[in-house]
Amino acid sequence: MRPEIIQKLSEIVGKDNLYTELEDLYCYTYDASFVKADFKKDLAGVAVYPSNTEEVAQIIKLANQEMIPVVPRGAGTNVSGGTISVGDCIILVLKRMNKILEIDGKNLIAVVEPGVITGQLQSEVERIGLFYPPDPASQAFSTMGGNVAECAGGPRGVKYGVTRDYVIGLEAVLPTGEVINTGGRTIKNVTGYDMTKLFTGSEGTLCVITKIIVKLIPLPEAKSTMMAVFPEIVQACETVSEIIATGLVPCSLELLDNIYIRNIEEYAKVGLPTEAGAVLLIEVDGDSEILAKQIGKIEKICSRLGAVQIRVAKTKEEAEELWRARRSAFAAVSRLRPTIIGEDATVPRSSIPAAVNRIQEIAAKYNIIVAILGHAGDGNLHATILTDETDLEEMARVEKAIDEIFIATVELGGSLSGEHGIGRAKSKFITIQTGEVGLEVQRQIKQALDPNNILNPGVMFGA
Amino acid sequence: MDRSLESWQKEVIRCIRCGACQNVCPVFKELQAESTVARGRVKLIRGVISKDLDLTDGFIDKMSLCLMCKACVVNCPSGVKVDKLVEAARKEIAEKKGLSPFKNLIFRLVLKNRWVFNTGMRTGRIFQGLVFRKGPNGQGMLPRMSLGIDKRRLLSPLAQKPFKSMYPGVVKVSEATMRVAFFTGCMINYIYTDTGRAVINVLNQNGVEVIIPSLQNCCGTPVRINGDYETAKTMARANIDVFLKEKVDAVVVACGTCGLSLKEEYAELLKDDPNYVEKAKKLGSMVKDFTELVVSLEGFEGKMGRLPVKVTYHDPCHLVRGLKVKEQPRQIIRSIPGVIFEEMTKADTCCGSGGSFSLYHYELSTKINDYKVESVHQTGAEILATGCSACRMHIEDGLNRQGIPMQVMHTAQLLEMAYEAKGLTAEKLMKI
Numbered sequence: 001m002r003p004e005i006i007q008k009l010s011e012i013v014g015k016d017n018l019y020t021e022l023e024d025l026y027c028y029t030y031d032a033s034f035v036k037a038d039f040k041k042d043l044a045g046v047a048v049y050p051s052n053t054e055e056v057a058q059i060i061k062l063a064n065q066e067m068i069p070v071v072p073r074g075a076g077t078n079v080s081g082g083t084i085s086v087g088d089c090i091i092l093v094l095k096r097m098n099k100i101l102e103i104d105g106k107n108l109i110a111v112v113e114p115g116v117i118t119g120q121l122q123s124e125v126e127r128i129g130l131f132y133p134p135d136p137a138s139q140a141f142s143t144m145g146g147n148v149a150e151c152a153g154g155p156r157g158v159k160y161g162v163t164r165d166y167v168i169g170l171e172a173v174l175p176t177g178e179v180i181n182t183g184g185r186t187i188k189n190v191t192g193y194d195m196t197k198l199f200t201g202s203e204g205t206l207c208v209i210t211k212i213i214v215k216l217i218p219l220p221e222a223k224s225t226m227m228a229v230f231p232e233i234v235q236a237c238e239t240v241s242e243i244i245a246t247g248l249v250p251c252s253l254e255l256l257d258n259i260y261i262r263n264i265e266e267y268a269k270v271g272l273p274t275e276a277g278a279v280l281l282i283e284v285d286g287d288s289e290i291l292a293k294q295i296g297k298i299e300k301i302c303s304r305l306g307a308v309q310i311r312v313a314k315t316k317e318e319a320e321e322l323w324r325a326r327r328s329a330f331a332a333v334s335r336l337r338p339t340i341i342g343e344d345a346t347v348p349r350s351s352i353p354a355a356v357n358r359i360q361e362i363a364a365k366y367n368i369i370v371a372i373l374g375h376a377g378d379g380n381l382h383a384t385i386l387t388d389e390t391d392l393e394e395m396a397r398v399e400k401a402i403d404e405i406f407i408a409t410v411e412l413g414g415s416l417s418g419e420h421g422i423g424r425a426k427s428k429f430i431t432i433q434t435g436e437v438g439l440e441v442q443r444q445i446k447q448a449l450d451p452n453n454i455l456n457p458g459v460m461f462g463a
Numbered sequence: 464m465d466r467s468l469e470s471w472q473k474e475v476i477r478c479i480r481c482g483a484c485q486n487v488c489p490v491f492k493e494l495q496a497e498s499t500v501a502r503g504r505v506k507l508i509r510g511v512i513s514k515d516l517d518l519t520d521g522f523i524d525k526m527s528l529c530l531m532c533k534a535c536v537v538n539c540p541s542g543v544k545v546d547k548l549v550e551a552a553r554k555e556i557a558e559k560k561g562l563s564p565f566k567n568l569i570f571r572l573v574l575k576n577r578w579v580f581n582t583g584m585r586t587g588r589i590f591q592g593l594v595f596r597k598g599p600n601g602q603g604m605l606p607r608m609s610l611g612i613d614k615r616r617l618l619s620p621l622a623q624k625p626f627k628s629m630y631p632g633v634v635k636v637s638e639a640t641m642r643v644a645f646f647t648g649c650m651i652n653y654i655y656t657d658t659g660r661a662v663i664n665v666l667n668q669n670g671v672e673v674i675i676p677s678l679q680n681c682c683g684t685p686v687r688i689n690g691d692y693e694t695a696k697t698m699a700r701a702n703i704d705v706f707l708k709e710k711v712d713a714v715v716v717a718c719g720t721c722g723l724s725l726k727e728e729y730a731e732l733l734k735d736d737p738n739y740v741e742k743a744k745k746l747g748s749m750v751k752d753f754t755e756l757v758v759s760l761e762g763f764e765g766k767m768g769r770l771p772v773k774v775t776y777h778d779p780c781h782l783v784r785g786l787k788v789k790e791q792p793r794q795i796i797r798s799i800p801g802v803i804f805e806e807m808t809k810a811d812t813c814c815g816s817g818g819s820f821s822l823y824h825y826e827l828s829t830k831i832n833d834y835k836v837e838s839v840h841q842t843g844a845e846i847l848a849t850g851c852s853a854c855r856m857h858i859e860d861g862l863n864r865q866g867i868p869m870q871v872m873h874t875a876q877l878l879e880m881a882y883e884a885k886g887l888t889a890e891k892l893m894k895i
Contacts, residue, residue, distance in 0.1 A: 019496055023521040027497035027506055032480045039515050049495065076497065077482040095495050117486075141486040334541035338477045389476055 001045025001088055005066060009048050009090070012058045017049040017096065028073070028084070028091045032138075034341050035081030035424045044071070044085035051096045053171065053179060053210040060208060060454075061177030063090055069457050072204040074114065074146030077138040079342060080423025082150065082203050082459055092208065094145050100124055101211070108216045109168070109185055114145025114209050118152075121214075131219040133160035136419070145209045151201030153419030155252040158377030159285075160217075162419065164200045169213035172199055175206070175450035185213055198445070203421050204456040206449050220285040223251070224295050225319035228302040229276045229309040233257055233372075236278035237353040239305045240376045243282075243298055244349055250298070253377030254281040257356075259386075260329050260371050267332035270325040273309065280376070281326050283319075329373055337369065337386040343402060345409035346380040346418030358408040359383050366401040368394065380418040407432065427462040468555040469512055471548055478505040478543045484535035489813045489831045490528050498525050501535035501545040508552050518556055526552045528824065530817035530831075531688055532780040550688055557690030570686045570694050574649075577680040581625065619654050619856050626652045626659040630675055634663050639672035643756065644711045646702075648721040649681050650852035658852060658872075661879035662717050662753055668882055669760045673715075678705045682724040685818055687732065696736070699729045703742045706749075714746065717753045717875055719782025719851045720818070726750040726786060752782060753875050754791035754850065768884030769801035774877065775844035776804070777835065777858065778811035779851035792850055792874045799881040805842040809834075816857035829861065836861040839869070848874045 001020070010018050019025065025044045029037035037043075045068070050056045063070045069089035076083050085091055098115035105128055112121055119140040122132050135154035136142060142152070148170070153162040169183030183189055183196035199207055230236040236255055243250065256264070256279045265272045272279060280302070284294045295312055302310055313319035334340055347355040356372060359381070363370035374381035383405055387398050406416055406429050416426055416433050431439050443461060446453075484501035485491055491500035498507065507525055510516035529549045536545055562570065626647055643666065651659040663673050683698035702725070706714055716722035729743040757763050774796050782788045789811070797804050815821065815831030835858060839847050847869055849855055859871045 019498075021521050023507055023516070023519070023525050024496055024498045026510055026516065027503040030480050030506060032482055039510070047496075075482050075485055077485075093495075093497075138482065141482050330540040331542055334477060334479075338473060340479050340541070390472070 001068075001090075005062070005068065006046055008062055009046060009059065012055050012062075013048050013050050017051070019047040020045075025085070025091075028071075028076075031073075031076040031078050031081065031083045033079045033081040033084075033423060033425050035084060037084045037086075042085050042087055044091045045088040047091035047093060049093045049096045053173065056092070056094075056173045056208055056210055057177050057179055059090065059092060060173050060175065063454050064176055064452055067452050067454060070208075070454055071456055072145075072149070072208045074143030074149075075117075075138070075141050077142040078146060078150050078421060078423065079344075079425075080150070080203075080417065080421040081425045082421055082423035082456065083146075084424070086458055094208070094210075095143065097145075097210065098143075103128065103130070103216075104185075105130065107185060109213055110216055111211065111213050112144050113211060114143060114148070116144045118142055118144055118147050125216055126219055129219050130216040132166065132214060132216055134163045134166060144212055144214075148200050148209055148212055149202065149204050150421045151419070153375070153378075153380065155254060155375050155377075157375060157380065157419070158253050159249045159251040164197060166214045166216075167196055167200045167212060168215050170196050170199055170209055171211035172207035172209045175452070175455045179210070180207065183213065187215065201421070203423060203459050205446060205459050205461075206455065208455070220251075220287075222288040222291055223283055223285040223319070224291040224313070225281070225283045225322050226295055226298065226310065226312040227322045227325070228280045228282065228299075228307040229273055230278045230280070230305075230307055231276060232306070233278040233356055234353050235306040236280050237356060237376070239280060239302055239307070240352060241350055242301050242305060244377070246297065246301065248284075248294060248297060250282050250294075250377060251285045252281065252283040253375070254326055255279070255372065255374045255376035255381075256281070256326070256329060257372040259369065260333060260373050263332040263336060263371075264325050264328055267335060268324060268328040270321065270328075272325060276308070279325070281322060333371055333384065333386055337388055339387045339389040341385040341387065341398070341402070342420075343383045343385065343405060344380060344418045344420040345383060345405055345414060345416070346378070347409060347412045347414030349377070349379045351412045351414065352376060352379060352381065355379075355381055355409065355412055355414065358412070359405060362401050362404045362408065365404075366397040368398055368401055370401070375418075378418070379414065403429075422460045424458055427458070427460055430460065430462075466551065468508070468551055471508070471551050472512055474544060474548060475505055475509045475512060477541045478502060478509075478539075479541055480506070481540060483538055483540060484545070487534040487538045487812075489530060489532060489534065489815060490827065493827055493830050494528070499528055501539070501543075504529060504549055505543060505545060508548050511552070511555070518559055522552075523556055523560070526556065527820075528827075530780070530813050530815070530820050532813035532817065533784040534780070534813065537784050550690070553688065553690030554692050555690070557692075562689065562691060566689055566691075570689070570691050574681040574683070574686055575694050575698055577678065619859070621653050622656040624656070626656040627675055627677055629656065629660075630663065632675055632677055634667060634673040634675065636667045636670055636672050638670060640670040641713075641760075642672045642674065642711045643713045643715045643751075644674045644676055644706055644709045646679060646682070646706070646714055646716045646721055646725060646750075647675065648716065648718040648852070650856070651717060655852045655855065655873070658717055658875055661873060661875035662715070665757065665875055665878050665882060666715070668766055669757070669763055671756075671760070674709050674711060676705045676709060682721040684720050684724045684728070687724075687728065689819070692732070696732055699724075699732055699743065700736075700739055703729060703739060703746050706746055707742055711749070713751045713756060714749045715751055715753055715756050717850070717873060718853075719752065719779040719785055719788070720853065722750055722752050723781045723785035752786055752788045752791070752850065753873075754795055755786075755788055757878065758791045758794055763795075764798040766885060767799050767878075767881040768886070770799050770877075770881050770884050771801040772846055773803045773805055773842070773844045774846045774848055775807045775839060775842040776810060776874070777807070777814060777839065777847060777849040777854055779849060779854045780811075780813050782850045783811045788850070792848065795874055795878055796848060799877070802881075805844055807838040807842045807844075809838055814854045814857050814861075816853045818853055821857055828857070829864065832857055832861040833865075836865055836867065840865075840867050845869060846877065847871045848877045850874055
């Protein structure tokens, strides 16, 4: 990066909020994805931490003038390669813009800066009986800005939807440096195109989000948790379909396959039968009077479809114990192989049994371990590939298997990505879902807003 | 454990870069740069292993910016031992680049050699007035001149006499029910002799005979975590020899860091030493924190008088996440009649001391400390109890900087006060 650019950036954000040392920049060559940046080619030129919208706008203006790529970044927890450095670029980290500006209980909205940690917003609104439901696994450390840019989901998606369903207004800096306000503070708003929804999930390619207005809902009064064990995974999948078809909407419906069950049991000793084909962890929430009735109905469905063991938590502690199995899933399988790749192919709920089948076939074909832990309630299957990245021969097989899983997902009427985003990881597959026309329209939108292609180049559209 | 940095490859690749460590790393909370969080440190170490990076000053600096508080380790979904990786990197640095002259002197001459340390500390007591001035309100002392440590750092003065010279080798009780050896650690021996005294008094009153082996030396942690493994091993072997000679039921410690060192680190450090590995394990199996030992003693609650004070408790990193001692000190505090125990928020986050970290990164270390002081202050407690002398010194420093009058003491001292209160009349109690 040219010294005069660094000098100008330093004048904008202050010298304490700018990094140029090799060791600092090296740490922006990754995010939580499996995309590998080539350190010699992709090392950023500078990382800046602005503190307000005005500074962001000045940085973007400068970058646009000088045609320098900008990679916006929150906590860098995305799993699609959306925030890694791309050559002599500016890494624009929004973590210093971390204030909850407003929690408006009368209008049920909150206004936050992009660097606010999602979990922090959730605990603040819950203190006054309100609820912001999107719950990506990273909620304790990922930022609202990042969640909006990636349109993050989570287990509660089955009942409460995803980030997009809660964002009603944005302030953002466009790639030319102008500040735009979209949407607003009202639930109903049809003035012009829905730019808010377009920017949500735009993965940092269309704008830098600087302020977010989200709607809130009342916090459910209580929760009830149960676990059902099935001899065959297909029975568990049918149970999921049946629960949904009956009109019951649990707030989480998590599926663990046999590989997870065996490893969890070995690791955490939670009393799961290791020969079981699948476990469903089900949680319902709402007014306390209706919970027992709901759980009762779900219990009946589980038994009817072949559950051999059903545990309903009677106390908070027992519920906690059931969740412990789910939460230790990751640590449990990480003992098996050192490298873990989490995919997020998503299929229509009725196709879950077929999708599970296809994934297992692909795993067998390439002789790799693929475990399944899914948000089954919304068809979001997390195929987890357990491998060793130092084994190059195996890694080549893993890559082929992943490609095939993507294609199988789309064939089953699903989505390439449910909640992780396209980023750099899946950009070469995008047309199998959007088609050429679909991609071209998106490209034109990108071109219209970012004529110099400075914002997160390579993401979604490929290099 | 003479592992090369390369041999840590398998551990390094287990980091899936999820970023969960951002939520708990006290250094990252302040600095916010990706290179200052566990995930970044692991990536940098990986960079050195893969030869993307060299042992540059920048790398050395990043490796020094770790408190070794283990918060990331217990919070890591894949259980990456980040502290062990940082330690391995520091070892590599010490071996390839050498230690700084100051560290070299302290580690290899002073800490390793008990008599040099002892003489130095005794002489130091006389001369400390030349180098340090008294802190505000006559508490503690501040450096007068640059020692490579920050001039604002409030250090507690050296004790009049080292703890070990105040007691005989065996502190006997009539009809002893148990014999334990006391590993004092440096800070209790040279600075906080009041903690040592409390440990002995409380144990004695419970019929426990306490042996204080005079030949014990520093546990070696400051040396090991700064990468000087050879010196650390020598110190470990010496302590193992000294303590295994005693016929005791347990080895009691009153410092989480020393405790973890004796209990687990020695065995790991001497893994490849056939003469010592089993001995290290044996010593490890005998180690008990003071509070662990006390709660196992029958009737320890029966000897207490009333202490009408409000108390809060800070969990030292190596006690809570190292020795996994969390409930025992709370159980002791709650059992004291009259005491109102008020839990602070985030009682188990690091106080920012990190041993020598606070000397080299004072500014940062005080910022981390500010959160701790704030949560301590918010409880409205009059006494802060804790289980580590380094935490005690660092939090005292923080309270002093912010002008908050509060007593900081080891859990043993609080218990000693409760025992002393037993014989006191209400009138005398008023004077406390």
